[in-house]
Amino acid sequence: MDCELIILETSDIHGTIFPINYGTNQEINAGFAKIATIISQEKQKHDHTLLIDNGDVIQGTPLTYHYAKFLYDKKNPIIRIMNELHYDAAIIGNHEFNYGLELLNRSVDASNFPWLSANSLNQHRAEPYFSKPYLIKEFENGLRIAVLGVTTHYIPNWENPNHIKALEFADAFETTKKWVDYLQKNEQYDLLVVSYHGGFERDLVTGEPTESLTGENQGYRICQEIDGIDVLLTGHQHRRLTGELHGKTILQPGFNGQALGKVTIPFSFQNGNWQVEQKTSEIIEVTDSIATDNNLLKLAADFENQTQEWLDQPIGEIVGDMTISDPFEVRLKDHPLIEFINQVQMDAAGVAISNTALFHNESPGFSSNVTMRDIVSNYIYPNTLKVIRISGQDIKDALEKCATYFVLDENKKPQVNPSFVEPKPQHYNYDMWEGIEYELNIAKPVGYRVVKLNFKSQPMDLSGQYEVVMNNYRAGGGGDYEMFKDKPVIKEIQTDMTELLADYFLKRKTVYATCNENWKVTY
Template sequence: MENIKEKSYNVNNEMSKRKEAGMETFELVILETSDIHGNILPINYGTNKAAAVGLAKISTLVKTERARQKHVLLLDNGDLIQGTPLTYYYARTDSKAPNPMVRAANALQYDAAVPGNHEFNYGQELLMGVVKESHFPWLSANILNEQTRKPYFGRPYTMKVFAEGLKVAILGLTTPYIPNWEQTQHIRGMLFADPVETAKRWVKFLREREQADIVIVSYHGGFERDLDSGEPTEDLTGENQGYQLCREVPGIDVLLTGHQHRMIAGKAINGVTVMQPGNNGRALGKVVLQLEKQEGHWRCAQKRSELLPVEAAKADPSIIALARPYEEATQAWLDQPIGKIEGDMLVHDPMEARLKDHPLIEFMNRVQMDAAEADISCTALFDNQSPGFPENVTMRDIVSNYIYPNTFKVVRITGMDMKAALERSASYFKTDSGGNIEVNPAFSNPKPQHYNYDMWEGIDYVIDISKPVGKRIVKLEYKGKPIDPAAEYEVVMNNYRAGGGGDYLMFKGKPVVKDVQIDAPELIANYILERKVIRATVDHNWKVIF
């Protein structure tokens, strides 16, 4: 947890002194969730065991805070509606029913939400249904209607006015990097403007025209620089601009962030209190503002922030009851038998699976190649929790290994592009002082990015990590001949990668030969159902040496 303390105050004593002096005071509590990713219940769907996650536990914490405090705002920072088998099953089989995530959020009585990048994964029809069903506004000042240039979701901000006359503005912003990841039809008609320039205009408007006493910016994005030193922690692509918002936009009191799944509290940048509460509902972010009235206007005297973990919280029975019918249908679907694996397709060691050809990765690539009728493919082991496939495969096993609703594209690239992509993947590794292989910190901090290391089928290659980054591909062949840098090759990859996601900008804008519009989990299930028995095989077409 990144819990670097702000200057501490004896808040109660300070406010007591002000009250005794006859000064009017006010305490405002801001609660934040972010990157809930479809987690309502405290369960790990891969293992079907209890886990310290989800809105049911968050609800208990929220109720406790509301019982203690008179003035509480509850805000969601995005990536709410996608990420678990429950939300996938709902989106693909029962999306005419009320959305389970919205039902839970309505029950928690959120004041506002911001669309994150994964809000778009299931398409515009489902997303706009979510907006319509919500009892709270969805805010994004920088996602615009391409024609009118007005906020696409209608509301760039919301204003909360309290009986004491305090005016609190909440401005929503979303990372503009979404077009690099999302399927074109899911964001058709939308324009993603720069959050910093957008914030400069709107924060000034909120301060000067709306006379807001407090301005909260809820930004579905993270920090591109070290919070202490200001040194860049990633390529400054525009995916994360939280540090820039704090430094360049005057008038922000609190910046709520997300997207990177970090645990950040007790930290301020340029006087702006910043917060990020992790992912999956592991913690609730809490910011407390101590306000006092000066010359007829409310001013912030003190600020503090903390993270409230959910481990010790009991799940709210009302939220569990609300989710029960969705959960029962999901569990029945997850336990459906699909087929059998002959041989070993389990992931015993995720690092080993990335150092040499593995049966699970070869299988995933074969599925993509079959669906797209392509003879070159690339895919990834998305995280270190991917278990692989047991002998008897169910839908649970499929969604435990392929955790995104990706579709696939066949992209025409040059040999030079292929080499550049492989070099990007090869930068995933580093060696320590003893010569042992480790993950390059750029792929693990501030957010794990194992999904950005690709493994290929249909070509033969060798990665030598004793070589400098950018010069590690020491063999690259197609059908027994060296890859021609100027020649063109057709490669199937997921839609995220085809858009340049993960800093694979060599793929961005390349011709799309074929678009496979079937989600990966469904594609994998169909492949196994059709064949009934799958042999775990490897052809050893690639390896890592050092």
């Protein structure tokens, strides 16, 4: 008597249901409606399947944003779809908290499957907040699979404190070690799966660190130091990974539903026990040949229609040019779009210094007639703002960090530092500032590239204190901006930046594109 187990993993879906790019409404190969077709095919072919979402599923598209802001009294369309697909479990990801704990709790309550996160703790009782750290699924033939869920514990560095005030996050590695030991001593199972909303902090081949060892990602250490794990499902980094690491089968299936992760494990029944014969992991990519599950789309059709109407609302006009033709050029010298976003932040916060990023290379900028679709196409994260008090030296250190975004090629031409592209694109970790005047000379060694730094046309006082507005992710030190971490918070603006940008247009109707060229990159 033999059997074969198939583990199917989605991760970092980020609210993608419909296979479209909301900026253009062009069809793309992504989302639940395409992934569902593959899931159905796999379940039809195999008798023993386990379907797990690894986190960051309920946030990320205009549809989920519109639902959270305007339709939150209705059942979450993401949960309706996951229930329809008969997920066995979901893991709490860091972006699950972006719309607040009330919406998350309602989503968890509406789910026909458990949400697992052994290290997301109720701060008053030091026990798992989401009720279950693990599950054990038993099939009709007696095969028992244990699944332990863990979440990156770095969440307090990014999230709005009001969204997580009932929780604390224990170290993911230590929690995994604790619960693996517990399971080994107290449960009977034939395979142990750890589903970790986190990634790998080291190169999988060489073991060399690929990021600052902050604890945000601990997948390599989990594989290296914790015995007893058979399969480690990962996410958070938006990578596509398969293979073996220190005896564990690893898998990470990318993001936005562009692919499905699959682990195949044949078992044999020997001496009254199920024995693992082998383990293989693979990525099944969503392609043009994968049909869209239109029945699934019907579950979210009403939400989608209302979202599309909202996106097409005209909110203002631009006089001048805020469009983007080359995102790399935007990062080399001041651009009207970046100046505008910084101006909105300074207006909202009432301070004279601001920083922001061009978050992704698909940002189109603003054409002459601006709609909500334009807003969400350029500002893709549900960030809020913080004003923190930092020193002139902190500002200089941050600019030196920004300057590491660039390297020079053999022709002495600027290129993006590979560390900002691999293993995960991090263009959002390069900031551009308003309210100061500065110059970065990237021909100079790292750490010595800030060759000009003025405030109000005078050299900045490095020992002086300045109030600066930035998004909540950066203010918490996100992106390895350690100089901002734990600095005094002078003010918090809890309105999402998308709303602040839209309100700025709605109040003024007409916005003029300006560019004071207060900064540049030389080489």
